[in-house]
Amino acid sequence: MARVLLFGRLSDVAGWRERQVDSPFLSALRAELSGEDAALGEALAGKGVQVALDQVIVRGDAALNAGTEVAFLPPMSGG
Amino acid sequence: MSVRLTFDPFDPGALLSEFSRGRSETGAVATFTGIARAEAGATVALELEAYPGFTEAEIGKVADRARARFGLDDVAILHRVGKIAPGEAVVFVATAARHRRAAFEACDFLMDYLKSKAPFWKKEQGPGGARWVEPTDQDHADLTRWEET
Numbered sequence: 001m002a003r004v005l006l007f008g009r010l011s012d013v014a015g016w017r018e019r020q021v022d023s024p025f026l027s028a029l030r031a032e033l034s035g036e037d038a039a040l041g042e043a044l045a046g047k048g049v050q051v052a053l054d055q056v057i058v059r060g061d062a063a064l065n066a067g068t069e070v071a072f073l074p075p076m077s078g079g
Numbered sequence: 080m081s082v083r084l085t086f087d088p089f090d091p092g093a094l095l096s097e098f099s100r101g102r103s104e105t106g107a108v109a110t111f112t113g114i115a116r117a118e119a120g121a122t123v124a125l126e127l128e129a130y131p132g133f134t135e136a137e138i139g140k141v142a143d144r145a146r147a148r149f150g151l152d153d154v155a156i157l158h159r160v161g162k163i164a165p166g167e168a169v170v171f172v173a174t175a176a177r178h179r180r181a182a183f184e185a186c187d188f189l190m191d192y193l194k195s196k197a198p199f200w201k202k203e204q205g206p207g208g209a210r211w212v213e214p215t216d217q218d219h220a221d222l223t224r225w226e227e228t
Contacts, residue, residue: 007128008200009211055133071130077201078194078214079113079127079158079170 002029002064008074013043021070026051027061029070048075080146080154082139084129086161091171098155098173105152109182110173111190117165125163126202126209134158134198141192149185151176156189160199191221 001020011017014037023029034041043049050057052071053064064070091112099108115125142154153175163169170193174185195218202209 005130007130012211052130052133055130055136071133073130073198074200075213076196076198077212078197078218079199079201 001066002068002070004029004033005069005071007071008077010040010043010049010072010074014040023064025061025063026053026058026070029064043074044072046074049073080139080142082135082142082154082156084131084135084158084160086159088167089157089159089171091168094155094157094171095173098153098175102152102175104177105175106177107179107182108173108175109179109186110171111186112168113170113190113194115163115165115167115169121205122165122203123206124165124204125169126204127158127160127163127169128200128202129158129160130198137198138193141197142189145174145185145189149174149176149181149188151181151185154185154189156193158193158197158199188225191218191225194218195222 001022003018004021005018006014021029021032023032030041030044033044050073052058052073053062054069095110116122138156142156145151146154151174155173157171159169172186172189174182176182176185195214201212203212
């Protein structure tokens with residue numbers, strides 16, 4: 001089970017901030033989330049949204065291990 | 080070097096006293112304190128979200144760059160997260176160097192980064208509801224001042 005975290009406007013779109021999702025790959029996790037909630041799927045694929053696995057930014061697909069922390073980060077606003 | 084986030088209001092004066100203490104060879108300490116604006120009643124509260132661990136690490140990387148570039152002795156950054164009322168301090172940056180120019184410039188450099196690129200998500204709550212805020216063109220333009228050619 002990967003631990004999924006949503007930040008900024010993404011958690012407003014989804015109505016949750018954190019949950020467990022059972023997916024072997026990041027691509028499968030995206031498909032699973034957008035299957036459940038098309039608006040969230042679209043927001044996650046939106047311009048400037050980055051993904052961090054265990055707090056490291058990744059690009060493209062990646063394998064997820066049990067307990068991997070997957071964070072979806074919309075464009076950062078600065079403080 | 081210290082980079083911290085806090086949910087609680089803080090006293091910039093106390094932080095400056097603590098940062099300056101015992102620095103007999105430093106020569107210069109510069110600080111900046113950012114304060115939440117009311118925008119003439121348009122902003123009732125500011126809400127800042129961070130990604131704990133990631134946010135401090137990303138700010139730490141830029142603080143390391145500032146330390147190398149300006150030859151700093153030390154840096155301290157404290158940033159509020161959560162709900163912030165107008166008039167409360169949002170961010171405190173202190174830089175220590177042997178001479179004033181480096182301390183001033185490093186403080187300015189760090190603030191341009193913190194205002195435009197740091198991993199925060201900002202929501203402004205006004206009388207008509209809340210909205211997510213993204214950096215302004217001015218914030219991005221400020222950052223280009225530090226590009227090394």
